[in-house]
Amino acid sequence: xxxxxxxIAIAKKVNEKLSLEEDLLYIGCLMTxxxxxxxxxxxxxxxxxxxxxxxxxxxxxxxxxDKLNDPIVIGYLIHxxxxxxxxxxxxxxxxxxxxxxxxxxxxxxxxxEVNLSQESIYELKKKTYDxxxxxxxxxxxVDSIKEKVLALPHxxxxxxxxxxxxxxxxxxxxxxxxxxxxINFLIFNKNKYTLINQKEFEDNLERCAGYxxxxxxxxxxxxx
Numbered sequence: 001x002x003x004x005x006x007x008i009a010i011a012k013k014v015n016e017k018l019s020l021e022e023d024l025l026y027i028g029c030l031m032t033x034x035x036x037x038x039x040x041x042x043x044x045x046x047x048x049x050x051x052x053x054x055x056x057x058x059x060x061x062x063x064x065x066d067k068l069n070d071p072i073v074i075g076y077l078i079h080x081x082x083x084x085x086x087x088x089x090x091x092x093x094x095x096x097x098x099x100x101x102x103x104x105x106x107x108x109x110x111x112x113e114v115n116l117s118q119e120s121i122y123e124l125k126k127k128t129y130d131x132x133x134x135x136x137x138x139x140x141x142v143d144s145i146k147e148k149v150l151a152l153p154h155x156x157x158x159x160x161x162x163x164x165x166x167x168x169x170x171x172x173x174x175x176x177x178x179x180x181x182x183i184n185f186l187i188f189n190k191n192k193y194t195l196i197n198q199k200e201f202e203d204n205l206e207r208c209a210g211y212x213x214x215x216x217x218x219x220x221x222x223x224x
Contacts, residue, residue, distance in 0.1 A: 002086045004030055004172065005133040006205075008142040010082050011075060013209035018222060020071040023147035027169070028075020031152075032083075034168045036159045044080055044157075054087055055080040061219055068221050070153050077221070078212055085208045094195055108194050128195045135198065137176055138183040144173045 002010075011029045015022055035042050043055045057080045067073045096105040096114060105114035106121055113124075136142050149165060152158055160168075196204075216222045 002082055003129050003133050004033065005136045005142050006086070006129070007079055007082055009136050009205060010208050010212065011078050012141065012143060013205065014078060014212050014216075017213055018074075018216075020074065021147075022143065023145050024071035024149070025075040025078070026143065026145050027149060027165070028070075028072035028077075029079045029082075030075075030168070030172065031072065031158060031160070032076055032079040034160055034165065035157055036164075037157055042157050043083060055083045057081050057084060057215065061221065064155060067153055067155070072149075073153050073155065074216075074221065076155070076157075077216075081212045081215055082208055085211050086204070089204060106195060124194050128193050131193055132198070132201050134179060134183055135201075137179045142176065144176055145169050 007029050008026055011025055012022070015025055018025075032042050039045070044057070044059045045055050046053050057077055060077055060080055061068065064073055068077070094106050095103050096107065096112060098104045103121070105112065105116045106124060107113070108124060116124075148169075149162065152160070152162075152165070193201075
């Protein structure tokens with residue numbers, strides 16, 4: 001799944017056209033992972049593997065049609081759409097399957113790595129994603145969250161106290177601040193991209209933002 005930094009970078013790109021309150025939009029975008037409910041519930045996922053198990057934004061907007069004027073609620077939706085786009089891309093372009101359609105490996109730099117454990121696949125993904133996160137932070141393509149929230153919208157899937165939310169925001173901002181101190185662009189190493197190269201990330205950021213914006217327009221969630 002996309003990292004928090006990838007989610008924020010896409011939300012920021014989409015918000016160039018939406019012009020919503022950015023801190024509230026970002027909080028909604030990260031809330032999907034911060035809330036204290038089971039993952040498949042918070043992400044409106046079917047309990048299936050593969051494409052059929054991706055987040056279902058249609059169910060979300062059907063349930064909360066009357067709340068889609070709230071930036072936090074829209075941010076939550078952007079998270080679901082980003083997950084759907086990005087995870088579908090990974091399933092179709094990176095993962096390798098056996099005859100029973102089970103994941104048996106992933107493509108690395110054009111090579112096929114099969115018979116990998118789930119732990120090995122996770123580590124390869126994390127190495128690539130962490131490097132792109134550093135790029136997003138270093139290039140100021142993600143923002144800190146400055147505004148505190150006093151109340152949250154009433155969604156069944158949002159189960160978090162204001163105190164817990166404040167702590168999550170603090171940890172998110174701290175991560176950005178600490179990573180900026182560590183990043184040295186003179187030694188920035190594109191070879192750390194084991195699965196998807198930087199250009200693919202950048203192209204998919206643009207395409208995902210376009211996918212999200214088109215979905216919002218098509219469903220009359222934003223004014224054209």
